[in-house]
Amino acid sequence: MSRDLAAWLAHIERLHPSAIELGLERVRGVAQRLGVALPCVTITVGGTNGKGSTCAMLESILLEAGYRVGTYTSPHLVDFAERARVNGQPADPALLAEQFEAVEAARGEVTLTYFEFSTLAILRLFQHAGLDVAILEVGLGGRLDAVNIVDADCAIVTSIDIDHAEWLGDTREAIGFEKAHIFRPGRPAICSDPSPPRALVEHAEAIGADLWLFGRDFNHAGDRQQWSWAGRANRRNAMAYPALRGANQLLNASGVLAALESLRDRLPVSQQAVRQGFAVVELPGRFQVLPGQPSIVLDVAHNPHAVAHLAANLDNMGFFPYTWAVFGVMRDKDVDAMIAALKGRVDHWLLAALPGARAADPEWVAGRLREAGVAEGTAEASIGCFRSPSEALVAAQERAGPNDRIVVFGSFLTVADVLATRAAANRTSRHGKAQR
Incomplete structure (x- = not known):
């Protein structure tokens, strides 16, 4: 008997004895049986705070540029379908339910947490959605988070501070080390934290990631009316401030622009798309x-x-x-x-x-x-x-x-x-x- 989305969510809440169990072995094994592989450009976004804002700004700009975009964020605020947006709209619950059914059939005796199960379902949804780009928010930490089974084309770490200490460690260095593991060798690794932990920088350098640091590879400046951004090769001048409120949003926006510059050969984005994307971006619950x-x-x-x-x-x-x-x-x-x-x-x-x-x-x-x-x-x-x-x-x-x-x-x-x-x-x- 097929279940609707609400029934699937009730089922996966009961499936695993704990809400969180870090580690990639179980979820990677099920992903391989499912044949999960995203055929589009992928961007992962980790960090302590600012992940949701960064995902929302990336999504908004890329949609304005005419790309077909999938965005995975968590947790949701009102409806589960908010977690999986396709072209800016929450996914169809019936399509999500189909993906839950596929994960259930593939997992066999493997118990998955709520987050692992839903991550696999949403990755499979994106795989078949004809996307140009997928934006994936990392749930907790980085190294052992289910989203990290994806080898992203570009990874962003927004900020590093102490949170979830019982899982990630109680120092910025320990947490920075965990989050740095979403970086990949030879691929853009963006960090928009102005004071990145040494452990993050050292890991990026050790694996040969293309590390972009705020203040070294990109920066911003502004006055009361407008702001500008400079990267390694590009400048974006005289921009209106992002529609998202808050003093920290310029750091998030700067990381977004660094990621877009790093991917410019595969995802070219016009200045007009950047302006319009920042102007119309929305994210409930962030100031x-x-x-x-x-x-x-x-x-x-x-x-x-x-x-x-x-x-x-x-x-x-x-x-x-x-x-x-x-x-x-x-x-x-x-x-x-x-x-x-x-x-x-x-x-x-x-x-x-x-x-x-x-x-x-x-x-x-x-x-x-x-x-x-x-x-x-x-x-x-x-x-x-x-x-x-x-x-x-x-x-x-x-x-x-x-x-x-x-x-x-x-x-x-x-x-x-x-x-x-x-x-x-x-x-x-x-x-x-x-x-x-």
């Missing part, structure tokens, strides 16, 4: 400011490095009488460092429970806030606990003034719950109008 009052900012920042960028971006927004934070987080993150990055900028903390065993209990987070010296118990400062991010957001909207701002952050799940609730409300509203 996404919703219309209306009070201002609502959605950001999937879920580690200290990303929250520090969020803090800088909030500082650039101007004055707001009060800032309300809807904060849901995983307990295995460095929660104290995340709080430290924002505590001077938030007046009211609304702590939200998240699903899953890894989620931090809101009462525990409240204790971390108090330990950090966060004030509460007045009209100017408070700490509250809620059953979900959407419930916390409703409370913030009821209490906030029209000129205040609300920041929703801490996890993909935190932002996803808010976006899913808004999407459901919009569907109900449209249905009600149709009925009338």
Whole structure:
């Protein structure tokens, strides 16, 4: 009996005893039995933060240049099909279900994690989609991540900071070493982190990768109106800033342009396509400011490095009488460092429970806030606990003034719950109008 996509997702969640099991042996063996091989130009994107933005900008520019593009990113925010975009649109769930069926038939007795199983299904979908280029986001680390079974034509590492320390190590050098393993001998290896760990550089040099470093092989400059970029042989001048908000987006955009220069013989891209691609790029949940009052900012920042960028971006927004934070987080993150990055900028903390065993209990987070010296118990400062991010957001909207701002952050799940609730409300509203 064939399953629909929802049934397949429920099946693969139960298939493996752990959510994460790093290593390529199992997934590579199944890939070989499936005959997975992408016949197009491939670009892998790894790093601690900035992967999603980098993938979105690459996709947008290449679509504007007229290429047929497949983009694999994770996790999704609302629907699983967001993970596999073909020509900018989420994949057809029925086509995804067919690929899940093929993986199931090929795996035999091999148990695959949710991520491994879905990665193979999406790679096979892309294999048969007539693509010119595939953009593949690396899930976790690099060396042992399932996406690393692909020998990419170009690999980008966006930034390196400490996250997933229990899997990747607790130093930038250790993490940089893991991420450098998406590089390949003789092929472009882009690093847009301004201070790359020595381990990353040494590995790239040891394998003979064509290493492009920010500040050495490419750089950017700009003023309030426009910015410019210079690579090894190309310059791109007088560009409008990317539509994605945030001070760190120029570093991501610079890495994108370095990758495109390195592939220019196989994927030529005009200046107009670059301009238009940056102008129209969209990525939900990355410093996404919703219309209306009070201002609502959605950001999937879920580690200290990303929250520090969020803090800088909030500082650039101007004055707001009060800032309300809807904060849901995983307990295995460095929660104290995340709080430290924002505590001077938030007046009211609304702590939200998240699903899953890894989620931090809101009462525990409240204790971390108090330990950090966060004030509460007045009209100017408070700490509250809620059953979900959407419930916390409703409370913030009821209490906030029209000129205040609300920041929703801490996890993909935190932002996803808010976006899913808004999407459901919009569907109900449209249905009600149709009925009338």
